[in-house]
Amino acid sequence: MQINILFSHISIVGMLLLLLSGCDRPPSANEQKDSFIAMGTLVEIDLYDVKNNEQARLLDLAHKDFDYLDYALHPWRAGSLGRVNQMMTAAGEFSANPVIIPILQQAQTLSRQSDGLFNPAIGHMIRLWGFQNDELPKGPPPEDSKIKQLLAQKPSMQDFVIKGVRIANNNEHVRFDLGAIGKGYAVEKVAEHLRTLGVTNALIGAAGDIKAIGRHGDRPWKIGIQHPRNKTAFASIQLQNNEAVSTSGDYERFYDYNGKRYNHILDPRTGYPANHTASVTVIHTNAATADAAATALFIAGPKLWPKIAKQMGITDVLFIGIDAKIALSPGMRDRIHFETESAPAFEVTPLP
Amino acid sequence: MTLADRIVLLFAAALIIGLYVTLWSRHDAGTMVRIKSNQQLVNTVSLNDSQEIHIAGALGDSIIEIKDHQVRFRSSPCNNKTCILHGWMHQAGEVMACLPNQVIVEVLGDNKKFDAISF
Known part of the structure; x- marks a missing residue:
């Protein structure tokens, strides 16, 4: 009798273990990620499902592209610009x-x-x-x-x-500074280059400017969006193939002087930092367009951004004002996912 | 069913739950820390080993602290100290760089919450 009970217990444990083995984890992905500093920022490149013997060469080429564009687009050094x-x-x-x-x-x-x-x-x-x-x-x-x-x-x-x-x-006072488009442009060019080299799944990012090629295996690439007032990713979006996301925030580059904050995004109408916006995130198929639009909407502020977004062909916008109020375009409302326990208050602002 | 039987079954159930949590659940905690300086890999260490690591950068030494399965820039020779103000990191996929000192710290792990952060 005792032996029968022992066998029955062993059988129960065995069945539970078999049940557990059915919940198999996905196989480890063939994913290679590299990060380096270029164009004055942190660059991250994620290659998915690329042959092992190709990864190092592709990452090196991407790195060289960024270095070249850093040289070419710097406004004051002896490069092209x-x-x-x-x-x-x-x-x-x-x-x-x-x-x-x-x-x-x-x-x-x-x-x-x-x-x-x-x-x-x-x-x-x-x-x-x-x-x-x-x-x-x-x-x-x-x-x-x-x-x-x-x-x-x-x-x-x-x-x-x-x-x-x-x-x-026609104006001898024009001096170009492509800081508000250069990183997005570089991300776009590197993505183009990687595609020509046969890469079908990759993520290329330079700070707030990120471009997706293909997918991360069986799912789209998932991008966290940083909250402007704490360092956590409070929301996320999924980037489809060939989409880019860009964020401009007053927390990226700034200094405090006599208790006042001066951020790096200058309003060309006043010559002073734009101070009505905390951050803007936009999605577009072209990373350079997304980069420039994020800056333009940041400067536009809470009243003007829908008009400017419409004119620039941007449909997906997350706008956070200096008062921390969140506004979403209808396009962004349909695709944003809040990572917080409860979704923050927001209003949906239609584009004109 | 005797008391011994119940203890055996309870132990078996606890074992199954424990195995599930440790082996099968998708958690985003990092496991390793990769450190680069001047575009070169200089160290890869476990996030479980509490320690301070001195990394020679472009301006001087950055001190990287690993404690309680988290990592941070503890000190840096840069002017604006953005890297220090960033604070602790523990999630797989998190990255922080001290741009002036050319030091990058990455948290590695299998289960990233995000593929990248737009900031």
Whole structure:
């Protein structure tokens, strides 16, 4: 009798173990992730389902692309854009390195669509504030008279004409600083390059600018969105193939001086940091467009952002005001997932 | 059913639950820490081993602290101290860099909550 009971107990344990084995974990993925510092920020590249003997070469090529674009797009060093900025000191026509032409053309279009809120022609103003350096300025902020002086020069992305590789400049005060589009542009170019090399599943990110190729195995890529006032990801979205997400926030680069915060996103209408917004997240198929739009909507503020989003072709927007109020475009409402225990209060703002 | 029988069954059930939690459940806690400096891998250590690691960077030494299955920049020669203000990390996939000192700290693990963070 005792033996029978023992057998029955062993059988029960055995069956439970068999039941457990049915809940098999998914096989370990062939995933390779690398991170490095380029363009003054942290770059992360995630390759999924790429042959082991190809991973290192692809990551190295992507790294080299970022380094080259860092050289090409830096506004003041002796690279392609630095040379263009030298030539912009006088009105007239000159030849530019061809690598710089597509991004300047795209920036012109995006600037026009944003009613000039995205304005990479204010390089002098950005330099005056000291935000072009990798190392953050400590203050004090620039003198108001100097800011007003630069504003009066009215540098605009419509002050020059591009014909082929020739740039005809009509405003000697234009200096390009592509900080609000450069990382997104680089992410887009690296994604394009990886696709041509046969990569079908990857995630390329430079700080807030992230682009998806394909999927993460049997699911889309999942991106956390950082809350502007604590360092947790309070929400998430799934990126479909060829989609990009970009976030601009007042917490990314800033300094405090005499109890006041000065963030790095300058309003080209005032010459001072835009101070009505805490963060903006947008989704678009082009990472450079998403990058520029996030900046433009940040500057636009709580009243103007729907109009600017519409003009820039952006449908998915998460806008958090300086008062911490959350607004979602209808497109973003349908795809955002809040990671907090209870969803925060938000309002849905239709685009015009 | 005797008391001994009940104890055996209780133990078996506890064993099954314990095995499920440790082996099958999807948790996002990291297991390892990877540290890079000046674009080179310099150390990969367990998140379970509490210790302080001195990493030579572009400006000087960053001190990385691992404690209670978390990791953080404890000190850094950079000016703005953004890396220190970031605080502790423990989730698989979390990454923090001290850009001026060119030091990157990543939390590794199988079950990431997110593939990347947009910030």
